[in-house]
Amino acid sequence: EAGVAQSPRYKIIEKRQSVAFWCNPISGHATLYWYQQILGQGPKLLIQFQNNGVVDDSQLPKDRFSAERLKGVDSTLKIQPAKLEDSAVYLCASSSGPNGRVDLWSGYTFGSGTRLTVV
Amino acid sequence: GENVEQHPSTLSVQEGDSAVIKCTYSDSASNYFPWYKQELGKGPQLIIDIRSNVGEKKDQRIAVTLNKTAKHFSLHITETQPEDSAVYFCALNDYKLSFGAGTTVTVRA
Numbered sequence: 540e541a542g543v544a545q546s547p548r549y550k551i552i553e554k555r556q557s558v559a560f561w562c563n564p565i566s567g568h569a570t571l572y573w574y575q576q577i578l579g580q581g582p583k584l585l586i587q588f589q590n591n592g593v594v595d596d597s598q599l600p601k602d603r604f605s606a607e608r609l610k611g612v613d614s615t616l617k618i619q620p621a622k623l624e625d626s627a628v629y630l631c632a633s634s635s636g637p638n639g640r641v642d643l644w645s646g647y648t649f650g651s652g653t654r655l656t657v658v
Numbered sequence: 659g660e661n662v663e664q665h666p667s668t669l670s671v672q673e674g675d676s677a678v679i680k681c682t683y684s685d686s687a688s689n690y691f692p693w694y695k696q697e698l699g700k701g702p703q704l705i706i707d708i709r710s711n712v713g714e715k716k717d718q719r720i721a722v723t724l725n726k727t728a729k730h731f732s733l734h735i736t737e738t739q740p741e742d743s744a745v746y747f748c749a750l751n752d753y754k755l756s757f758g759a760g761t762t763v764t765v766r767a
Contacts, residue, residue, distance in 0.1 A: 543701070572754070581664075581747050581757030582702065595754060630701050632755075646692060647755060649701030 541565065543650035545631050551656045557619035560653045564612070564633030570594075571608055572647065573616050574630040582630055588614060621657045628652040661685075664748050664758030672766050677735040679761045681748035684729065690751040691724060691731045696760075697744045705746075706733070738765045 544563040552558050564571050569590050574582035585604065587595040590611040599606070603622070608614040618625055632647040664681045671677050681691075689710040694702035708715045708722045708731065715722050719738075724731040735742055743765045748758040 574755075579760075581749075581759050582755075583757070584754050587754055632701070646704040646707065647702075649703070651699065651701050 543631055543633055543648050545629075545650035545653055547653055548651065549654050549656075551658060552621055554623055554657050555620040557617065558621055558655060559615050559617045560629050560631075560655075562614045562616070562631030562650060564614070564631070565635070565648055568633035568635040568648075569611070570634045571614050572632045572634075573606055573614070574632065574649075576628040576630055576652070578627070585616070585629075618655075621655075623657050626655055626657045628654050662748060662750055662756055662758040664761060666761060667759065668762045668764070670764045670766060671738050673738060673740060675738055677733075677738055677742070677763055677765075679733045679746055679748070679763075680730060681732070681758050682728075682730040683750055685750070685752070686726075686729065688750045688752060691722070692749050692751060692755070693720075693722060693733050694747045694749060694757075695744045696747065702747055702757075735763075738763075740765050740767055 546561050571588045573585040575585050576582040586599045586606045588608040591608050604618055606616045630649050630652045632649045634647045662681055662683050669677055692707035693705050695705045696702045706717050706720050706722050708724050719736050721734045745760045745762050747760050749755045
């Protein structure tokens, strides 16, 4: 099966500019996640979607970050305006449980990520 | 999120030797413990997982052990090879993954 697709692979922007990342999960996976991975750290969850609804966005800096998953398939993550501390790899992952619900035992499939550098 | 501590942060081993990475957690309700491998420029990839009703699981050269009483679990890689060089993350899955800080493993030829 095709993996999780993300674009772009790299992005360099100046602080206060805006940027958007795109993710196409594995076909049929109802749950989609965006993670932020700062250099030298483990990934940190930003937002979790179940189909096109938000399940958890408690760690999303909502004053500057937004995300949507229209039609329950593709998703976009936007940062506006960007700060220097937003420099990181943004990872998208998807998973599928029984009947399309979140499954505690399901492994996640990650995309290769988008490396964002804010200068 | 759930707190997961991972040690060591870096590990250098001679090819053919074993590597062991340990993680501890605080939430006794945690029931699923996956391990991910991340190679340079790629996303994390699930390599092995263990559920709370199992004490040990093996898959060829890798194994994971779980001690729920002590709240720690470990990854064991035997007969290490150069392609095992990567960053390894332990995680907890409580309907969302919480990752440890990662261990950079270097296998010396």
